[in-house]
Amino acid sequence: MPAVRDALVAGTRNFRPEDIRKVVEIGNSSLTEYYTDTLLLDLYEAWPNSFIVYTVNERIVGFIVGSKFSRTEARILLLAVDANFRRKGVGMALMNNFVEVCNRENLLSVRLEVRTDNDQAIGFYKAFGFSVISVIRAYYSDASDAYLMWKLL
Numbered sequence: 001m002p003a004v005r006d007a008l009v010a011g012t013r014n015f016r017p018e019d020i021r022k023v024v025e026i027g028n029s030s031l032t033e034y035y036t037d038t039l040l041l042d043l044y045e046a047w048p049n050s051f052i053v054y055t056v057n058e059r060i061v062g063f064i065v066g067s068k069f070s071r072t073e074a075r076i077l078l079l080a081v082d083a084n085f086r087r088k089g090v091g092m093a094l095m096n097n098f099v100e101v102c103n104r105e106n107l108l109s110v111r112l113e114v115r116t117d118n119d120q121a122i123g124f125y126k127a128f129g130f131s132v133i134s135v136i137r138a139y140y141s142d143a144s145d146a147y148l149m150w151k152l153l
């Protein structure tokens, strides 16, 4: 029988304010815009159920947070997985959990913006069933373009 200390406990749970440092660290090392504790805590307060983290043996390795774009539509604001834990299904688990929250809250669709050159994220979102709806010119602070992607829940 494996020793208890070797057991791998992994999965999603709701964000807690004490997680903020680790989440900001993953966000700022994975995403191109800069995020502060205050901004992320404000997003949490606006829609706590949408802020989900993925932990491996209590270590946070990824997170997702969204907002309500309208009465029936959710928007994914941030999604990031620690570079050492990518391509292991962490992003998919976070998205599935986010969609469950949307379903519970009677949201019918979800939108997001992604850099047009972010092939890994575009590949990920397409794998999850999102489609590119349009291009938003000069969306980011460095004037890069974004794709608007959308999915019916």
Ligand SMILES: CC(C)(COP(=O)(O)OP(=O)(O)OC[C@H]1O[C@@H](n2cnc3c(N)ncnc32)[C@H](O)[C@@H]1OP(=O)(O)O)[C@@H](O)C(=O)NCCC(=O)NCCS
Pocket: 030, 031, 079, 080, 081, 082, 085, 086, 087, 088, 089, 090, 091, 092, 093, 113, 114, 115, 118, 119, 120, 121, 123, 124, 125, 127, 128
């Ligand atoms: C996008 C991101 C969150 C995906 O997380 P992840 O945990 O690596 O994704 P998963 O392992 O759950 O991937 C699920 C599926 O998505 C697709 N996918 C994931 N990464 C991909 C890549 N680099 N290229 C193409 N498809 C990809 C695959 O179909 C994959 O399934 P497979 O591994 O069985 O082939 C992660 O790459 C990341 O944090 N990127 C940097 C931050 C970022 O760009 N966030 C999005 C900003 S809008």
